[in-house]
Amino acid sequence: MSKKGKLIVVSGPSGVGKSSLIAKAMEKRNDFCFSVSVTTREARPGEKDGEDYFFISREQFARMVEAGELLEHASYVGNDYGTPRAYVEQKREDGFNVVLDIEVQGAGQVHEMMPEAVMIFVVPPSLEELEQRLTLRGTETPEKIRGRLQRAKEEYQQAVFYQYIIVNDDLAVAADEFSAIVTASHCLYEDRKNYLTESQERYES
Ligand code: ADP
Ligand code: 5GP
Numbered sequence: 001m002s003k004k005g006k007l008i009v010v011s012g013p014s015g016v017g018k019s020s021l022i023a024k025a026m027e028k029r030n031d032f033c034f035s036v037s038v039t040t041r042e043a044r045p046g047e048k049d050g051e052d053y054f055f056i057s058r059e060q061f062a063r064m065v066e067a068g069e070l071l072e073h074a075s076y077v078g079n080d081y082g083t084p085r086a087y088v089e090q091k092r093e094d095g096f097n098v099v100l101d102i103e104v105q106g107a108g109q110v111h112e113m114m115p116e117a118v119m120i121f122v123v124p125p126s127l128e129e130l131e132q133r134l135t136l137r138g139t140e141t142p143e144k145i146r147g148r149l150q151r152a153k154e155e156y157q158q159a160v161f162y163q164y165i166i167v168n169d170d171l172a173v174a175a176d177e178f179s180a181i182v183t184a185s186h187c188l189y190e191d192r193k194n195y196l197t198e199s200q201e202r203y204e205s
Contacts, residue, residue, distance in 0.1 A: 005031070005096040006185050007088065007114060010178075011107045011159065012122030013152030014077075015134035017168040018101045019052075021122065024175035025182075026099075032182075033096040035088050038064060041079035044139040054084075072113075074105040077147045081106070097182055104155045111161050118185045120178065121162040125169045127152070 010018050026032045038054045040061050049055050056064075061080050064070050073082030083100055091098050100110070110117050124130040130152060134145045164181050168174040185191075 003095055003186075003191075005033075005092040005094070005098055006182065007092065007110070007117040008032075008097055008099045008120065008182055008185075009107050009110055009117050010099060010101050010120050010122060011104050011155070011162070012168075013124070013130055013155060014148040015130055015137060016122050016124045017133065017171060017174070018122050020171055021166070021168055021174045021178055022099055022101060024171055025178045028175075029179060031095070031097055033091040033098050035083055035091075035098050035100050037081050037083055037100075037102070038070070039079060039081045041081075072102065072106040072109040074103055074109075076103050077144065077151055103151075104158045108158070108161060116190075118164075118181065119162040120164045120166060120181060121159045122166045122168050122174070123156075125167060 010022060012018050022032075022034060026034065036050065036052070036054060038056050038061060040056060040058050041053075043049065043053070043055050047053065058080065061073075061082065064082065064084075065073060069085055070082035071085040071088055073080060075081070081103070083102060083106070088098050088100070100107075102110070107119065111119055124133065127149065131145070131149060134140060134148060140148065166174050166177050166181075
């Protein structure tokens with residue numbers, strides 16, 4: 001892989017299936033890298049440190065912010081989350097498409113800094129279905145679920161800067177759409193216009 005990888009930002013309400021659809025798309029492709037975030041929230045049963053998140057203290061989080069080690073960061077329903085900068089930059093240089101699963105405020109920061117980032121918002125078929133998925137996942141208390149549904153409604157209002165919306169109804173279809181968007185992002189005119197000039201120059205020399 002020689003070309004620089006894309007930065008792929010995936011947002012959407014908690015429980016919509018972002019992790020599931022990213023994991024499914026990654027099963028079929030070896031050009032994706034998932035950026036593991038740091039968070040101050042507690043690990044859910046089954047979550048692994050360094051795989052799902054780096055679980056850190058509020059003091060460690062504050063130190064990383066202070067040192068400029070986070071590409072973006074935001075708080076979400078009582079906890080802090082952030083994207084370690086170095087990993088993203090290194091993997092993109094290595095040619096991987098780096099996938100960030102981040103909420104809307106952090107995504108807005110990335111969009112401002114890097115307008116070329118691919119911005120995808122994932123929605124459920126309905127908010128009733130979202131509530132059911134959160135309940136069935138069984139990782140949050142009813143009170144936390146209410147907080148996340150409230151935040152989902154706010155995020156719908158703020159999500160005006162995304163380029164793509166994926167409706168996660170059938171997971172396989174959603175994963176295929178995700179993969180197709182990334183593939184298409186590599187075919188952009190801006191990325192390929194050198195073919196117009198270079199092939200002509202080669203032909204004429
Ligand atoms: P997120 O990462 O957005 O918080 P998850 O990937 O953890 O969401 O998914 C939340 C729950 O919904 C999980 O129990 C997952 O198995 C389930 N889920 C994901 N996608 C679908 C889908 N298309 N249809 C039904 N359930 C789904
Ligand atoms: P959860 O606690 O359900 O894993 O994640 C809660 C929310 O935090 C989700 O919307 C998820 O996308 C977001 N999130 C996870 N990591 C980051 C991050 O590094 N930065 C930001 N801004 N949001 C994140």
